[in-house]
Amino acid sequence: MEASVDGIYYEPLLLLAGAVIAAPLFKRIGLGTILGYLAAGVALGPVARLIVDGEELLHVAELGVVFLLFIIGLELNPSRLWAMRRDIFGLGLAQVLVTGPVLALVAMAALGFSLAAALIIGFGLALSSTAFAVQTMETQGTLNQKYGQTAFSVLLFQDMAIAPMLALVPLLSPGGEGAEAISGSRFLLALASIAALVVAGRYLINPLFRLIASTGAREAMLAAALLVVLGSATLMQIAGLSMALGAFIAGVLLADSSYRHELEADIEPFRGILLGLFFMAIGLSLDLGVVIDNWYLVLLAVPALMLAKAMLLYGLCRVFGCGHNDALRIATLLPQGGEFGFVLFTAASAALIFSPATASLLTAVVTLSMAMTPVSVALGSLLLSREVPEEMDESFDGAGADVLMIGFSRFGQIASQILLAGGRDVTIIDHSATRVRAVEKFGFRIYFGDGRRKEVLEAAGIRGAKVVAVCTNARAVTDAIVDMIRSEFPHVKLYVRSYDREHTLSLRARDVEYEIRETFESALLFGQKSLQALGAAEDMAKSIADDVRKRDEERLAIQSVEGVMAGLDRMHVRPVTPEPLIKPSREAQRLNQMAEESE
Template sequence: MAAEASEFTEVLLLLGAVAVAAPAFKSIGLATVLGYLAAGIAIGPVATLITGSEELLDFGEIGVVLLLFVIGLELKPSRLWSMRRDIFGLGAAQVVLTGAVLTALALTLTNLEWQVATIIGFTLALSSTAFALQLLEESGDRNRRYGQTSFSILLFQDLAIVPLLALVPLLSPGAENAEPGGLDDLVIALASIAALLVAGRYLLNPLFRIIANTGAREAMIAAALFVVLGAAALMQHAGLSMAMGAFIAGVMLAESSYRHELESSIEPFRGVLLAVFFMAVGLSLELGIILENWLTIVIAVPLIMLVKALVTYALCRLFGSTHVDAVRVGLLLPQGGEFGFVIFSAAVAEFIFPQSLASLLIAIITVSMAATPLTIGLARYLIREEEDETIDENFEGAGSDVLMIGFSRFGQIASQILLSGGARVTIIDHSANRVRVVEKFGFRIYYGDGRRKDVLEAAGIRQARIVAVCTHGREATDKIVDLIQREFPHVRLFVRSYDRNHTLSLRARDVEYEIRETFESGLMFGRVTLEAMGIEGIVLDEIVDDVRRRDEERLSIQVAEASGRERLSTPEPLVKPRRESRRLDKVADLPDGLDEPRN
């Protein structure tokens, strides 16, 4: 009974740590991974409130398994095939070259035997799938180019675990008496992958179709967990990583009609179990070993991370990545991986090196994991924002009734109306690429920055009857408006507004006309929706006009309040016009100022 109470207390501590650590570190701008690590260290090595980090690591690894399954759901087989060059080319080169360099360093800087140095070098070449993918998830960069490159490398590293584990007994002191089992292990691994692919192709979709027809939500969740964990167990039995099995199962279901439901079923478990995994890493940190070998760790961790980052950067550049992407990949993958725990434990079991060395290496991996969010912060110092491409400014032939500044999606649509109406329009834009693309369609716009007085004069602002400011960002728009009102006060200003607050700001500047990009499109969307519900045309026109009028009244009140003028009369609540014979069943009241929180 006491043991059960103790386990229950540990669960409460873990859940409480998750609830406190994540928001606390997020609020100060740090990654939640660091928060989980810190929480694990606090309740483990420091306060010794929880022990048995090995069991927690095994349990938390299910979170990594679920994460790979969710990623697999987003990668169709065709898309995965398109990544084969990065996976088997860049990924293989990273493991082999990084492993060779780290092995050479271990032989040069220590007195280790070549067998020991080889195991250490190639194991430390692996990175942490859990850490890297979680950091990509938090930053929203998983689907960016460098995120895809990083994932390709991690995927091959998971595949490399099999030969590394097979290498351990071959390098043990009794290797001459060991039975060769590498070929058998390879056959078993390939057979397991084939079995999983066949099951995914022919069994999984019918299974989920049957369960979905029952309407039992809990059965769908149970089936999803069964498939993920079953695939993981099969791969583990074959000597592959559990994460690899879950990933393959996800890919097999990527084109399934139940993909989104499966993802929503898995998501809550994934987040909590990943948090447990990261806390277990913190719990596994042996402070005694770190204190005894602090100088070794202080030297080894930065050196290993630097070597991995440099080799990864060089290979990414060799395989066609940009400088920016290569730097980001290098700074994301310099840490040791969680599979190092497994390989080093296997090396101890095969008498390749003692437990004390394994504990030191595990401490090095753990510290490198903790340092990874910090290395990512170095990107701002190593990556200079690339200057926008420029082309020569040439305003020959510029000057007309309307000067339009900015040719993004809003300006493109507005210009079509002006040109169709016979207006003469001069358009300037600060994107060299956009200028070139438009020229391919036989359309002339001028390259120039509307925030510069000389550019505006060259574009003919003194002859323009109206200046239409159609730039996208609020800051750029405000600078252009302020410049024009200061230097060219005679100009009539028509301005695209970013959001409601920007509208109030522009009205305070007394621009002649402004409009929020999404306002009229939102009115039209609502009108068409009501029309599809059977509302008659006359009523629709009245509703739209009434909403537009009331919105204008609310804006007028907000402008008056902001300027300190006497408050205008309060507009009526925002409801449908009252035509008793054609009333809607329900009407909506919108709080003032909430019709468009953002663009």
């Protein structure tokens, strides 16, 4: 009995130890956590042979990609997804249809594979790693930038394309065995599954969460979140589609839900752990024997694959209207093989399209190409053309004031008016050369620079600043600036523009002196003026706004301790009857009475 218990915990303990050691170490030396997880997997599996069932672990770890696609879906409501249709079904489709046949021709002509094997190899290698690319963009804070959205559109189409690629496998197997599995009924089953998921997402899931939330059962809310993700993924798998696609559709359908932030908070820990496990499983499943026996072929195949994909991607991006720098960023971000390639190659090997040794070699090529992604991205950044003119160099002559403002979009411009009107000198920096030139026409003196860089902040006078106002409009950028300042300049008072309620809670956890949601005060004033328009006295409307502000602050304090769904009793979700929420002051009552008598 003791041996079996030891066996249960032995491998998880090794995996946790490997993650704890490798991920921070690789992050510290600038190589990123993904490469750290891969290295830990290789060390525990092929090198030390401490864990030998890497392929079985990979099936479980693929849930990390499923959870990742669900969280991405939560950030994309249907209207936004529709706005991306040109990149998804234009550039994404073109990338698969061009890259797949080109790589297939190379596999036939240079390596002598049959047509069936070459097609599987070509289209399998045409796929890029959603996990690697999205994780890289999230780390850099570029997922919401134009090129980040374009790159994600390509990845999204690739994830959808895995379904028809897998459908090709039984058709291409020797003699066409299994072709009967691809039938009209199978296609109708896939359509019916998608329709069922859409209906459930629109009419069933929200009432389910509302019911559970009303009971206050926190653990049931977590179970419901997992049920939604895994249930939608399983439904798509039964229909012969990608599990990740099912989770993504579920996320998109819940993007407008009032429970979106709670779902994201519940799923995020599972996503992080399982995605790390996924990369470790890739390292564990790497067959070093195949790599060693064919090292020369791998050394040629990995850079050749990445170069070919990068060149094709760059050309297609330019055809679809991307600028040079955006096309180069996308091309150097997506030249690697993808995690769904493992699934396709395994299925092809089982269908006898090519040998297990070939599948292992292809897996090694894909794995090593993933490992080379940070190098590819770094090389791409070196090749970017300079978009900022020479006059936009980071010159900070004359910088240094009591207030250092980082970011000068609309929020920063309005906030600066108060400071300047109060007689305070403000040093303003912004990373957009276009904005710097534009506001200079109105007489502002601002400096060009990236607030995420320590040397820029030092040149701008942060060590002498009494207050640093972070007014950037991208959450990832804001978080990077706050984390860096807290680490390098702990004495500074941080006043930060918050993106939303969840962001506010995370900033408070970082001990910033003050934060404010970018729309909070304007929304309060809007509601107050609307109430006045409906006949409420100004004094009463202001008192009600003050009460809502007070209740919101109380709710934030509760949420910081008990979680996002706590403090719901502090919110008003229906009209307050029969008495007004706030009784008017005696003076307001007297004025109202005088007004009524005069009528």
